[in-house]
Amino acid sequence: MYYLDSNIENLNRIFDQHKRQGYLRLDLNENPGGLPEEFIRETLAEVDQEFVSQYPETLEFTTVLADYLGTDITHLCLTNGSAEAIRYIIQAYTAPGGKIVGVVPTYAMFEVYSKMYGRNFIPVEYTEDLQMPIENILAKMTDDVQLLILVVPNNPVGNLYTDEEVETLLAEAKKKEITVLIDEAYHYFCPKTYIKYALENEHVFVTRTFSKLFSLAGARLGYAAGWPQGIEMVQKLCTPHNVNAFAMKFAQKIITTDGMIEGMIKLQKEGREYLVNSLDEHGYAHHGNEGNFIFIKPKTDPATLVDRMKEEKGILIKTYSGIGSLGTVLRVSTGEKQYMERFTEALYELDK
Numbered sequence: 141m142y143y144l145d146s147n148i149e150n151l152n153r154i155f156d157q158h159k160r161q162g163y164l165r166l167d168l169n170e171n172p173g174g175l176p177e178e179f180i181r182e183t184l185a186e187v188d189q190e191f192v193s194q195y196p197e198t199l200e201f202t203t204v205l206a207d208y209l210g211t212d213i214t215h216l217c218l219t220n221g222s223a224e225a226i227r228y229i230i231q232a233y234t235a236p237g238g239k240i241v242g243v244v245p246t247y248a249m250f251e252v253y254s255k256m257y258g259r260n261f262i263p264v265e266y267t268e269d270l271q272m273p274i275e276n277i278l279a280k281m282t283d284d285v286q287l288l289i290l291v292v293p294n295n296p297v298g299n300l301y302t303d304e305e306v307e308t309l310l311a312e313a314k315k316k317e318i319t320v321l322i323d324e325a326y327h328y329f330c331p332k333t334y335i336k337y338a339l340e341n342e343h344v345f346v347t348r349t350f351s352k353l354f355s356l357a358g359a360r361l362g363y364a365a366g367w368p369q370g371i372e373m374v375q376k377l378c379t380p381h382n383v384n385a386f387a388m389k390f391a392q393k394i395i396t397t398d399g400m401i402e403g404m405i406k407l408q409k410e411g412r413e414y415l416v417n418s419l420d421e422h423g424y425a426h427h428g429n430e431g432n433f434i435f436i437k438p439k440t441d442p443a444t445l446v447d448r449m450k451e452e453k454g455i456l457i458k459t460y461s462g463i464g465s466l467g468t469v470l471r472v473s474t475g476e477k478q479y480m481e482r483f484t485e486a487l488y489e490l491d492k
């Protein structure tokens with residue numbers, strides 16, 4: 141008898157958006173500037189026939205990454221973007237019908253994977269002023285919860301927790317035997333990290349990506365950090381050779397090039413500071429101090445602005461509705477100053 145999993149049949153997916161080339165892309169939190177052309181050319185110059193024709197080998201890069209993070213390879217599993225790591229953690233550490241607690245709004249794939257595997261996603265909503273008191277999370281962490289997902293900083297709201305708050309949540313999770321997934325996709329835009337908890341404890345994972353600051357979204361590379369047995373479970377779920385050789389080559393060169401990461405962070409900071417100051421000067425309400433994205437409350441209709449930005453200015457941005465007392469807002473990815481200048485110039489011209 142033919143069979144189709146009803147979770148898959150009923151799943152709503154937004155498939156990849158196409159034809160974004162040539163636009164200033166401030167809609168998906170990529171790095172709009174990307175890596176320097178010269179760096180890309182130099183890295184590709186090392187690629188030869190053998191490199192392309194053989195299956196990718198992960199040991200060298202995983203060792204470099206482990207050294208960089210101050211750990212060893214048993215604590216890391218490389219994945220095809222961090223979205224893959226998130227999927228496997230959900231698959232391995234929750235049961236059909238099992239409860240997963242996470243704040244909303246957040247990265248959409250947590251709920252998508254929950255539905256894909258027939259899990260029960262329990263949302264914790266922000267307050268009207270976009271705060272996330274941890275008491276609201278604790279209240280949902282009942283004995284039957286299997287996974288708690290924290291995003292630090294959370295996309296798209298841009299909030300952080302204090303260290304004490306995270307420690308309280310981790311202690312409660314441990315008491316109730318709830319696995320914790322801390323998503324640090326936006327780690328490099330803000331220095332806060334909880335990776336040491338994943339490296340030193342059982343049942344705590346941190347996921348990270350090379351898609352954001354590292355500008356490798358097109359190459360797909362992420363990883364899960366955690367305790368060795370947990371990492372082994374994630375590894376077991378990976379398809380053979382899930383990680384692309386080009387992605388590892390680029391990532392390795394970024395990590396091992398002196399001052400490269402610091403330089404990229406500096407450019408991002410300058411761009412963001414410029415944007416925030418300019419929005420303040422022009423009387424715009426905005427929200428979110430962390431990450432490479434910001435909510436902006438426009439003066440005119442947000443949906444019209446998104447369309448006009450694309451059609452008239454070649455700039456891609458997004459809207460979000462139901463964002464507390466701000467209502468419907470623009471979400472704009474931040475990047476180097478030159479791109480932020482192009483965005484603000486367009487905003488001030490169109491938003492009146």
Ligand SMILES: Cc1ncc(COP(=O)(O)O)c(C=O)c1O
Binds near residue numbers: 221223247291349
């Ligand atoms: C919070 C968060 N986690 C994970 C991801 C997935 O990134 P990737 O699969 O490119 O590593 C994203 C992408 O936007 C994100 O916003």
